[in-house]
Amino acid sequence: MTSLADTRSLSKHFNGVVALADFSCAVAEREILGLLGPNGAGKTTLFNVLTGLLAPDSGSADFKGQALIGRPAHRIANMGIARTFQNLRLIRRITVLENVLLCFKNQPGENLFNVFFRHGHCKRHEAGIREKARVLLKTAGLSEKVDDLADNLSYGQQKLLSIVCCLATDADLILLDEPIAGIAPEMSERILAIIADLPNQGKSVIVIEHDIDALKEIAHRMIFMDAGRKICEGTPEDVLNDPRVIEAYLD
Amino acid sequence: MDYVLHIGVLILLYATLAVSLDLVVGQCGMLSICHAAFFGVGAYVCALGSVSTTVPSLVLWVGAMWMAAGVSVLVYLPARRLRGDVLALCTFCVQVVVFSIFNNWGDLTRGPLGVPGIPMPDFMRDAQKPQLVLLLLSILVACVTLFVVHRLVKSPLGRIFRGIREDDVFALSLGKNPIRSRAAAFGVSAALAALAGTLYAHHVAYVDPTSFTVTESIFMLSMVILGGAGSLWGPVVGAATLVLLPEVLRFAGLPPVTAANVRQMVYGLAIVLFMLWRPQGLIGEYAFGREAKQK
Numbered sequence: 001m002t003s004l005a006d007t008r009s010l011s012k013h014f015n016g017v018v019a020l021a022d023f024s025c026a027v028a029e030r031e032i033l034g035l036l037g038p039n040g041a042g043k044t045t046l047f048n049v050l051t052g053l054l055a056p057d058s059g060s061a062d063f064k065g066q067a068l069i070g071r072p073a074h075r076i077a078n079m080g081i082a083r084t085f086q087n088l089r090l091i092r093r094i095t096v097l098e099n100v101l102l103c104f105k106n107q108p109g110e111n112l113f114n115v116f117f118r119h120g121h122c123k124r125h126e127a128g129i130r131e132k133a134r135v136l137l138k139t140a141g142l143s144e145k146v147d148d149l150a151d152n153l154s155y156g157q158q159k160l161l162s163i164v165c166c167l168a169t170d171a172d173l174i175l176l177d178e179p180i181a182g183i184a185p186e187m188s189e190r191i192l193a194i195i196a197d198l199p200n201q202g203k204s205v206i207v208i209e210h211d212i213d214a215l216k217e218i219a220h221r222m223i224f225m226d227a228g229r230k231i232c233e234g235t236p237e238d239v240l241n242d243p244r245v246i247e248a249y250l251d
Numbered sequence: 252m253d254y255v256l257h258i259g260v261l262i263l264l265y266a267t268l269a270v271s272l273d274l275v276v277g278q279c280g281m282l283s284i285c286h287a288a289f290f291g292v293g294a295y296v297c298a299l300g301s302v303s304t305t306v307p308s309l310v311l312w313v314g315a316m317w318m319a320a321g322v323s324v325l326v327y328l329p330a331r332r333l334r335g336d337v338l339a340l341c342t343f344c345v346q347v348v349v350f351s352i353f354n355n356w357g358d359l360t361r362g363p364l365g366v367p368g369i370p371m372p373d374f375m376r377d378a379q380k381p382q383l384v385l386l387l388l389s390i391l392v393a394c395v396t397l398f399v400v401h402r403l404v405k406s407p408l409g410r411i412f413r414g415i416r417e418d419d420v421f422a423l424s425l426g427k428n429p430i431r432s433r434a435a436a437f438g439v440s441a442a443l444a445a446l447a448g449t450l451y452a453h454h455v456a457y458v459d460p461t462s463f464t465v466t467e468s469i470f471m472l473s474m475v476i477l478g479g480a481g482s483l484w485g486p487v488v489g490a491a492t493l494v495l496l497p498e499v500l501r502f503a504g505l506p507p508v509t510a511a512n513v514r515q516m517v518y519g520l521a522i523v524l525f526m527l528w529r530p531q532g533l534i535g536e537y538a539f540g541r542e543a544k545q546k
Contacts, residue, residue, distance in 0.1 A: 051424060077426030089421035091414045102410050103425050109407035110427070112435045116399075122406065169425060 004029045004204050005050070005081075005173055010059035012045055012228070019045040020056065021228035027173065027206055030199040034219030034236065035208045038248060042228040043208045044086060047175045051083050052076040063173065078105060082171035084162040086178050086208075092151035096142060096161060099150050100133040101126075103168035133168060140164045141190060156187035163194060174198065176207045180214055192218055212249070216240060224248075256382045260454050262494045263389035264447045267396045269474040269486030271443035274400050276472065277480030278409065279436045280416035282339035284468045285326075288349035289319040289441035291463030293448025295353065298366040298458045301373075308372035312449045319445030320438040322349075327437045331430045334419075346465050353460035365459025369452050385454055392450055393487075396443050401483055403439065412436055473522055479532030488533050493518070 003026040012020040019042045027033045035043050048054040050061060052073035061068040068076055082103075091099055107129065108114045109122035137143055140160055145153060153161060159179060166174045179195065180188035188211075196218045198205050209215045215222070216236035223233045224245045232242045239245055272286045296315035300306050306314075330341045353360050360366070371381045378384045403409050414422045415429040422429050452458050470493065478489020496517060500510045525532065 053420065053423070072428075073423040074426050074428045077424055083424055085421075085424075089418050089424070091417050091421065093417060094410070094413050098410055098413075101407070102414050102422075102427075105426055107407040110411060110432075112408060112439070115403060115406040115408055119402075126407065165425070 002029055003027065004031075005061070005063045007046070007050070007061040008059055010046070010049060010056045010061060012042070012049060012054065012056045018042075018228045020049065020059075023059070023225070023228060023230055025223055025230065025233070027204050029172075029204055030202060032195065032199060032205045032207065032218055032220050034215045034222040035206055035225065036210075036212070036215065036222055036239065036245070037225040037231075040227075041225045043225060044177055045228075047083055047177055047206075047208070050076075050175065051081055077169070077171075080170075080172040081175065082166035082169040082173070083175035084159070084166060084177055084179060086181075088155075088158055088162060090150045090158055090162055090165070093149060095147050096137065096150055096153065097130075097133055097146045099161060100137060100164055100168050101129060103165045104129045104132070105169055129168075136164050136167055140194065156183035156191075159183055160187065160191055160194075163191060172203055174203055174205045176205060176209075178208055178210065180209065180211060188214065212240065253382060256386050257454075258494065258498060259386050260382075260389045260450075262491050263386070263393045264451055264454070265471070265474060265490040265494050266487045267389075267393045267447040268444055268471050269478065269490040270393075270396050270400050270483070271440045271447070272471050273475045273480055273482075273486045274403065274412075274440045274443075275436050276475050277482070277485075278404060278412040278416065279433055281433065281436075282335070282472075283342045283437075283440075284339055284465065284472060285342040285346035285349070286440075286444055286471045287463045287465070287467035288346045289323060289444040290448040290451070290467070290471075291349060291353055291458075291460075292319040292322060292441075293445025294452040294458045294463070295360060295366070295448075296445070297449035297452040298369045299359070301369050301452070302366055308374065308449075308453075312446060315445045315449050316442040319448075320442040323437045323441035324434050327434050331433070343465065346468050350460055350464055353463060360460070363460060365457055366452075367457045369456045369458065371453055385450065389450055389454075392446055396446070397483065397487075399439065399443065403436075404483070408432065408435065470518075473518055475532075477521060477525055477532055479534045482532070482534060485532050485534050492533070 006026045008024050010020045010023045023046065037043055045054065049056045050068060052068065052071055056069060063079055063081060066079065091102065108118065108125050114122050134146065137146055142157065142161060142164065145157065150158065150161060163179060176195065180191050192214055195205060195207065207215065207219065219236050221234065222236050222239040224231045224239050226248060231244050232239055268286060268290060272283065275281050275283045293315040296318055297311050300311040301308065326345045330338060333341055354362055370376065375381055375384045411422065411427050411432045414427065415432060419429045474489035474493050475486045477492060478487065479485025497510060497514045500513055505513060
């Protein structure tokens with residue numbers, strides 16, 4: 001089992017509150033890792049550290065053998081890590097299609113010189129990603145919403161769109177922060193099916209989710225964390241039968 | 252006839268300024284109050300170059316554009332982490348500093364005396380009706396500006412502009428560099444303002460610092476907001492409306508002294524009313540300053 005990303009002894013404090021304490025984990029290629037834990041356990045902090053939005057106090061993390069800590073967020077994203085956000089970040093005042101188009105990496109038309117002096121090249125590339133974006137949206141069942149403003153989608157559709165956005169970046173590691181929290185059952189099934197299929201496309205996933213039943217369906221492995229520490233780790237059955245996990249979730 | 256030509260050139264130059272300012276304000280969502288400074292850089296480079304050197308006009312214009320773009324990127328980089336009101340305040344300071352340089356660097360700019368006797372561009376000194384040729388040039392410049400802004404807005408780079416207008420963190424998480432995109436917008440916008448400045452210098456034949464004050468910057472911003480930020484034609488409509496307004500007041504029979512004051516009142520009132528009831532401007536769609544607030 002080759003590991004795609006590793007973290008070693010990550011620690012992070014916010015004004016004395018522990019968010020991550022000596023946290024180490026690894027995610028393998030084509031693996032779905034479920035991250036479980038009460039609110040404030042440091043799950044989202046881990047995502048923020050991995051994507052470069054937060055600098056840890058200590059510890060290291062690497063991805064495909066390259067160090068992540070200290071690298072600017074946009075560089076990390078370009079290495080192949082994509083994420084969704086708990087409080088759903090999308091560009092609301094542009095269309096669904098534009099949101100997806102925005103996500104494609106290394107577009108020649110993002111360079112000022114190319115926009116004016118290599119217009120043909122930009123246009124051809126744009127036509128290509130437009131086609132890909134439509135296919136992605138169709139697969140996700142959002143074909144009819146292509147030209148709607150992202151703001152006009154339902155909450156579930158917005159969550160779905162944010163996952164489509166991750167797919168458009170063609171990242172190898174996708175971090176999903178509560179992908180099905182607070183949405184209708186049909187929609188969450190659709191989203192779970194998409195997530196479960198990601199390893200078949202060669203992608204690894206780390207999912208934060210409070211819906212244990214849903215999580216154990218898709219996760220290959222689970223980590224339970226509390227107060228920034230890893231409490232236990234293993235197959236979904238092992239973790240969910242662990243007395244410490246049962247205690248935390250029954251409390 | 253000359254009067255109509257004069258108003259025509261003014262509308263076109265202000266349309267150029269407003270459209271280029273909208274690239275920063277409407278597309279990127281950065282409130283900039285220093286557009287008149289870049290306009291002034293263009294005007295001064297052209298004025299001083301035409302009066303005291305024999306550099307061809309076209310070279311001067313291109314030089315002015317590069318210089319304004321350079322200045323804008325240079326002042327943006329230290330301010331790159333700023334957003335919203337703080338960035339607006341920062342651009343306000345840039346405006347004040349640039350004005351002070353025009354006003355006080357006597358050896359270079361002749362200070363408050365200004366630069367008189369700016370000739371027409373060298374390639375049209377033999378023209379029968381230079382003012383008419385200048386009008387045609389202004390039309391050309393306005394069209395070039397509309398083309399440049401349109402091309403940018405429709406490009407993937409324009410998409411990043413609209414992305415970072417709302418959410419930097421999302422753009423970062425997608426691997427886009429918001430600072431670079433903003434610097435590009437600032438640079439292009441300043442270069443186009445400088446181009447308008449060069450034509451302005453040729454048109455009025457005399458530049459002095461009072462043409463490039465904070466008031467001028469706010470005037471340009473009002474054009475964008477009134478016309479419709481974030482739309483291509485909105486700023487053009489705004490520019491035409493605000494340039495024509497005082498002329499209409501004049502024909503309404505108000506004495507010039509009263510007209511000047513009424514004009515200020517009308518601007519102020521119009522902006523307040525627009526921000527309250529029609530933040531998207533006359534023909535725009537993007538409601539300026541009404542972004543979805545996110546944590």
